[in-house]
Amino acid sequence: MNVASKIKRGRKFDQVLAGARVIFLRDGFEGASVDDIAREAGVSKATLYSYFPDKRLLFMEVAKAECRRQAESAAEFDDEGASPRKVLTIAGRRIGDLAMSDMGRGVFRICLAEADRFPEIGREFYESGPLLVRNRLCDYLQRAMDRGQLEIEDVPLAAEQFSELCKADIQVRRLFKQDETCSAQKRNKIVKSAVDMFLARYATEETKIADAAETA
Amino acid sequence: MNVASKIKRGRKFDQVLAGARVIFLRDGFEGASVDDIAREAGVSKATLYSYFPDKRLLFMEVAKAECRRQAESAAEFDDEGASPRKVLTIAGRRIGDLAMSDMGRGVFRICLAEADRFPEIGREFYESGPLLVRNRLCDYLQRAMDRGQLEIEDVPLAAEQFSELCKADIQVRRLFKQDETCSAQKRNKIVKSAVDMFLARYATEETKIADAAETA
DNA sequence: CCTCAAGTGAACTCCGCGGTTTAACTTCCT
């Protein structure tokens, strides 16, 4: 039993949460009505309120769960043996996927919109989203440095740079509903370009030589 | 006279717009009440409605004006004679400033929140914001290529990459209210690192040599 | 000084939403 949570569990708990997730992600916090959520969840309003004391708490619960879900998808990449190019390409593709996904967009949008009203939402999202990815990346970069593959003065900054590079040209367009689709081909090109740039700056001489041989 | 606009002009037009700007930027679209706006503008609600047919139109007008304002601040950089490092450093600082400003954050936040309900808002913001900056940057990069300073296969992508690099580590934290302040020193470091990385990848050999001499 | 258009403010309508209550119905345990 979840002692920390003040929220009652029960048969229809997950059902309510699932419905709330759909509606909140579609309409945002203000835009979503509790009636809509109850209908979507296939549950009466009274039942909904028997589980969650109010709308705000329900929203927080949904947001937290969603952040956790996404954190999982940014899984670790521990390909110790592989070349930096290979490891970074895989990681970059994951980052790009997250930026393109409907879920990623929805959560980003709502968390940002509500970050002023509910600061803890902003923190929660940041920490279990971008920060988590960055930390994983930092760990890898540090290991690659220890192995003499990379040469970086400011590892956290480098991690952030790589992450941003992978989202170049797609994140903003996606967020603002321009150019809905983005071909896999284009995404590959962006990630490749990001890796090229990152290695041009941070790879040691040996790594560059090995990379040139590998790529050719 | 603005024929295209269906909105009546008049003595208090700008006054209303100014008030709306303050309140919308503070409270968002849903959060802002028309009464608040009228009060802030020092105008009666009736007058407000005599200028703008409804709240949505008023908001659109504010958002459009604000995007234009910001676009201006990302002014052109035609330092033809200067080295790529100098030009890019100045441009990068401007981009960073915009990402850090309250205005920049506010407009971004609200436009994103309303992009689903009012797609034209999303388009307007994207085109007069990020896209405009990118195009300016593209123009410069092309000229630098013509001069043999840079060597780029995909100019628009490179522009986007540089832009993203300049916002690394600050944009997201700023948006989600983490780490409110960011020292000028740190910002300089980020921009310098962005320029370093960009040149490492896209500068021609001669430029790299000249840059090394210049930096030393 | 009179006119008339623009502006005022306060009251008012309408509506949707958050949240509550109630009375009937289902489930399930003993």
Place this chain on the structure above:
DNA sequence: AGGAAGTTAAACCGCGGAGTTCACTTGAGG
């Protein structure tokens, strides 16, 4: 069978915000 706990649909309350109306003021121009 019986009863406690959970669920439901529907009506209901109160509030706050969008938009309207109207009697009244202001001030520039003939």
